[in-house]
Amino acid sequence: MKFTVNGKAVEVSATPDTPLLWVLRDHLDLTGTKFGCGLAQCGACTVHLDGRAIRSCVTPVVEVQGRTVRTIEGLAPEQGLHPVQTAWIEAGAPQCGYCQSGQIMSAVALLAAVPDPTDADIDAALSPNLCRCATYPRIRDAVHRAAARMRDAR
Amino acid sequence: MRSSPQSLSRRGFLAGLGVLLVAVHLPPAEAAAVGSPSPLSAFVGIAADGTTTILSPSSEMGQGVCTALAQLLAEELDADWSLVRVVTTEGPEFRRSLGPGYTMQVTGGSTSVPVWSEPLRAAGASARDRLVRAAAARWGAPAASLTTDAGVVHHPDGRSATYGELALEASKLRASRNPPRKPRTVDRLVGTSVPRNDLVAKVTGAATFGVDIRIPGMLRACSVACPVFGGRVGAVEDAAARAIPGVRDVLVFEDFVAVVADTWWPAKRAVEALKITWEEGANAGLDSAGVSAALRAGLDAERPFVGRSEGRSPALWPAEEVLSADYEVPYLDHAPMEPLNCTVHIQPDRCDVWVGTQVQTMVLQAAAKATGLREEQVFVHTPYLGGGFGRRGNNDWVEQALAIAVRLQKPVQLLWTREEGIRHGFYRPAFAGRLRARVAAGEVRGLHVRVAGDNILHRYRPRLLQGLPLAKALPMEGLLESSPYGFDDVRMEGVLVDLPVPIGFWRSVSHSYTAFFVESFLDEVAAKIGVDSVALRRGLIRDSHARFRAVLELAVEKGAWGKPEAGRFQGVALHESFGSICAQVVELSMVGGLPKVHRITAAVDCGPVVNPDLVRAQIMGGALFGLSEALGARLDFKAGRVVQGNFHDYPLLRMKDAPNVEVHIVENPTAPVGGIGEIGTPPIAPAVCNAIFAATGRRVRSLPILPALAGGKA
Known part of the structure; x- marks a missing residue:
């Protein structure tokens, strides 16, 4: 199975039904993407497939053949951080941190589609992502901060 | 690295x-x-x-x-x-x-x-x-x-x-x-x-959690235990499981079965392909109605443990002065986002264990016991924990991982499914409460609380400890000396209801229900005698508990008590836990008969503050963690099994239902150092239920709120 992850071409030998999540974690050693539920109920496994946020725990690897995947490890440029990551730090959003990769990937996808989101936009886009520490208010704040940063950078 | x-x-x-x-x-x-x-x-x-x-x-x-x-x-x-x-x-x-x-x-x-x-x-x-x-x-x-x-x-x-x-x-x-x-x-x-x-x-994504540990040559394991608590493995038919590519072995233990594979996905699929006949044992008849009946029977028990008694016995209260209400809360799972996992590497002269644990010493002792090595030869590594909330204060899955590693003699990482985690937890125990107040001449003169449920300490050794007053008082945390309120007559009682469900320490432990019982019931009393909820509390706070006043007043001021936005309703609660005091004012509206929380204002006095931002983060997270359980989460039992299994039927709070939480700190640098991780959780359920009463006149006496409102059970 061949596809692109974080700008690199990869080839893996996994059964076609293996969820992308486990190919990333166990075959490609990209452990920033997390397992939380296995049923697309928690969003911890969120990655981008051709730029759109998907739940990799229910996406068979066969479906990503020839396509482009981006994970949390592929977000930051060579030096420094992605503006969403910087905003997350400014907002002091993470607690246990386990869900945050998925939250950030959902936020990046949202901001690509809606550069200046309202609270309602954020709630709609990020409600698939559970946070048991309930850092939601700070995540909401972080998304607004990220939007401002990205606006300033344009 | x-x-x-x-x-x-x-x-x-x-x-x-x-x-x-x-x-x-x-x-x-x-x-x-x-x-x-x-x-x-x-x-x-x-x-x-x-x-x-x-x-x-x-x-x-x-x-x-x-x-x-x-x-x-x-x-x-x-x-x-x-x-x-x-x-x-x-x-x-x-x-x-x-x-x-x-x-x-x-x-x-x-x-x-x-x-x-x-x-x-x-x-x-x-x-x-x-x-x-x-x-x-x-x-x-x-x-x-x-x-x-x-x-x-x-x-x-x-x-x-x-x-x-x-x-x-x-x-x-x-x-x-x-x-x-x-x-x-x-x-x-x-x-x-x-x-x-x-x-x-x-x-x-660089933070390493237990599930991210990688040891050269490490195999992956997935396990399943008998869905009925205390049950054992009978017969195992594993041909289909073994046929799955990547599967190395199927290991049968007394009370669980594990599949070992090169990667985790085949191991998980193979577990699903196992045909296991369980010996379900004595608890196969357990169901939610039975639990509820046992708790309510506990409320009528003859000889409770008396944790606090002042003034006249409630038995002598004139019947016309007594208000009474029964409350109930369900079993709850911790459900940390990172599913339980443990990595074990046994070598001839050492054993390394990587696990997100809250009890390193228990891990170390279990590893020494399982391997026969000395404690000095065991190395416990603690990566970041993907949430704990008390669940990782147990050692059950670690013992499974050790048993698997001993059998395999290869490095192995055990990872549970979400379903296994929810169905084999150490739950916040279900509890019932009977609250009675004596009201005379428009004033509350007495409070009598009886709580009935199981005691977490009965799961721990030595059993000798269980008879001590300290152990008996654990289910009554929040009702005894830390309670700010004084009355002429006070009686706080606990009744042990022994149930076959594993229970454990869940964020804020007994405070999670004692605050709900007392702070809701006081609101009932306030409504009955026609006094404002805050005014009633002001009048009841003992002089010896003056710190509570400052916390209540700060929450009331910052939360604009008495001045909600149009169409919104307020509720308040005040509770001490783990040496710190927290008051919360909630503002909500009812949308389609269900509560929509718009705003939570919290005040906290935890004594000296090490890091104000961490305090604010913990009170925010603690309150919303409590809101999660107050709104929708509960565990049910049927035929000895936990009904729920994943986040579709064990619903946790999501972004759209999470209001902003404003946290204000009462500066108190000379007080004893208080805790902060659990303090935000107890007040939120009663504050929300009190606001629902203000909005609708309906009193929610059993959690979670949403089914209670929908089913008219309140």
């Missing part, structure tokens, strides 16, 4: 468990380049390059403890904060060095900062004293003439030396008996919101 972008700051790179992983994973040459620290106390070592490694006795599970504890030590050490990194550690040697009374390493009960503030400050002072004396010896100067500033010792003549340059010499000096302390007034780290030391790792 895996997934450690070089673009990150050195501090970010090594934050948290970095040093530990370096020590474990890097070849010796690279590890040496990082620098091996010279030990200056049980808690701190400094390498030649100045890298200051603080050993945390507490696990980082999101509460920010690895930042807060480091602030305390670094304060007295006068360390360069940019060079500080923190590792959670355990080992018999570390434990011994902490003193004879220290037998068990536990992160729980919101105790980390209260328990460790003084030992860590003392360790910092002792280390600083040794560094200063090392400089004094080097320069032939009196130690008293030297000063320190952020990791540097200064001589009055302008000479200076960094802690890194002095560390080796300092480590050879004997510790002073009473090293000088900095005056608290000059604290520069403690009391400030220094950013958590794990932020960069946690926004880049």
